[in-house]
Amino acid sequence: MKNIVFPVDFSDTTDVLIDGAVDFAKEVMGKICLIHVAPADIGFAIGDMGFQYFPAIEENEIAEELRELNEIQKRIEAKGVACDHILKQGVSADIILNYAKEKNASYIVMGSHGRSGMYDVFVGSLTKEITKNSEIPVLVIPCHD
Template sequence: MKTILAPIDFSPVSDRVVAEAACLARALDGRVVLLNVTAPVIIAADYTAFIESIAEITDLTAKAAAKELAKIEDRLENEFTHAESIQLTGAAVPAIIDQATKLEADYIVIGSHGHTAFFDLLVGSTASGVLKRAPCPVVVVPAPRKTPAKPAKKKKKR
């Protein structure tokens, strides 16, 4: 059975990632492994008084993610697609690569948020990092368009 790893972050592109991963899994008689990686909260200064609040926020975020993963997993199972989910805390790219290796994933289906090159240069791109280090083929699903594409102007015949 083929394994399709689908890292999702519950952004608008996540629905498309799940749909593409499910389609690929059905075509290959495989399974979808949903992966959510929550970035840990980074404390930039001495905020020891807020550590309990930060731990609570991290815990609430993890619980909300677990509920969403369960919903998606149930939906896929109802659509006759084998599915399971994994939830981790850490840096996204290393966690995705590590899980792909551990699961011996046949494919990774990941979303692209469609940021500008300048944004990716400053912040980094998870999809780009995964593409560079993946142990298997990667399918990149583009973010939904914000505005509909304009039809090309037709040239007038002379």
């Protein structure tokens, strides 16, 4: 069975991406390896006293993101595709590419909002970075109108 790494960010395009990833997994008889990368600084805030760390905020956010991952896994499995999931913290592109190697993935499935130009200069594009640096084929599903 082929492993397909499928990063999710819980954005408004996640439903479209789930459908595309499931369809692709069925075509190649693959298993979806769902991953969400949370920022490493999720519990930090800046205020009058500088940077402060709030472990309760981080714990609550991680718990909510794990709940969402569980729900997505159940949706994928209900469509007849094997799935597991993991949540990691750090730099998204590095974590995703390393995870794909760990899982001996055959593919990475990601979305594209169809933005370019100045958006990439100021915000960056995770999909663009992954496709540029991946040794594994990347299937890009368009998520724009």
